[in-house]
Amino acid sequence: MRFDLTDLRLVLNVAEAASITHGAARSGLSLASASERIRDMEETLGTALFERQRRGVSPTAAGNALVHHARAVTQQIELMRGELNQYAKGLRGRIRVLSNTAATLEFLPRALAAFLAAHPDIDLDLDERPSAEIVRAVAGGQADIGIVADAVDAAAELQTFPFVEDRLVLVTPHQHPLGKRRKVAFREALGHDFVGLVAGSALQEHVGGHAARAGRPLKLRVRLTGFDAVCRAVGSGIGLAIVPATAAKRCRRSMAIRLVALSDPWALRHLRICVRDLRALPAHAQRLLDHLRAQAS
Numbered sequence: 213m214r215f216d217l218t219d220l221r222l223v224l225n226v227a228e229a230a231s232i233t234h235g236a237a238r239s240g241l242s243l244a245s246a247s248e249r250i251r252d253m254e255e256t257l258g259t260a261l262f263e264r265q266r267r268g269v270s271p272t273a274a275g276n277a278l279v280h281h282a283r284a285v286t287q288q289i290e291l292m293r294g295e296l297n298q299y300a301k302g303l304r305g306r307i308r309v310l311s312n313t314a315a316t317l318e319f320l321p322r323a324l325a326a327f328l329a330a331h332p333d334i335d336l337d338l339d340e341r342p343s344a345e346i347v348r349a350v351a352g353g354q355a356d357i358g359i360v361a362d363a364v365d366a367a368a369e370l371q372t373f374p375f376v377e378d379r380l381v382l383v384t385p386h387q388h389p390l391g392k393r394r395k396v397a398f399r400e401a402l403g404h405d406f407v408g409l410v411a412g413s414a415l416q417e418h419v420g421g422h423a424a425r426a427g428r429p430l431k432l433r434v435r436l437t438g439f440d441a442v443c444r445a446v447g448s449g450i451g452l453a454i455v456p457a458t459a460a461k462r463c464r465r466s467m468a469i470r471l472v473a474l475s476d477p478w479a480l481r482h483l484r485i486c487v488r489d490l491r492a493l494p495a496h497a498q499r500l501l502d503h504l505r506a507q508a509s
Contacts, residue, residue, distance in 0.1 A: 357501060359484070
């Protein structure tokens with residue numbers, strides 16, 4: 213039985229994405245190459261690793277066993293790379309970070325750019341997920357570092373550290389009646405059209421959940437990628453939006469929008485950095501954690 217690291221990472225990526233197509237993309241492989249590798253592994257083992265379904269794939273019992281060992285092997289390799297990195301030249305490390313929408317789009321880009329510029333021997337995978345899913349993934353060893361909102365109790369399973377304050381606000385067109393208010397309850401805005409983020413966005417799911425609990429689902433006219441695009445659509449009069457205050461203040465400088473504070477308690481969130489075990493982090497992930505904590509302070 214001879215599986216290389218590309219095989220093991222492919223199995224992990226396909227299992228996490230529940231899709232051979234998306235798993236291949238995460239692994240930097242073509243769909244044909246990924247399918248051939250999986251087929252070769254299944255022929256070598258004499259059993260199926262994934263069950264093909266109408267909407268993706270799921271690991272079989274044998275697939276789950278391989279996922280478990282593949283994760284252990286890849287984690288040990290990252291630990292080895294981290295420890296040897298201080299001695300070797302040309303040895304690269306890789307860090308897997310999961311983050312909620314606000315941190316991914318608003319707070320992490322500058323911090324990560326500075327870190328990567330200072331560490332040319334480290335690569336980074338950044339994926340956006342809902343906070344609850346991030347906690348499960350970090351606890352399960354599927355990521356090194358997570359950034360989550362404090363609405364999720366990460367402290368029970370993980371070690372956590374403060375990162376940034378994230379206040380959500382209502383963004384309105386400049387002439388909208390709600391734009392003249394100093395503060396508004398989210399429920400009051402639900403009778404109006406909204407501009408939202410693309411399907412699967414952690415923040416959009418968060419806002420949609422609060423709308424559903426208020427008994428009046430969001431009336432989304434359009435979904436867009438990124439806070440700047442959302443605010444630009446709001447400024448054009450298409451609808452209202454919920455975005456982080458930092459993004460709204462930046463966009464207000466060049467767009468015809470107003471910011472209105474939300475009176476709902478859930479609008480104020482404290483984002484936290486989380487890891488499974490500080491002592492078990494690879495050295496390069498430890499350096500990123502130190503960098504993020506320094507940025508927070």
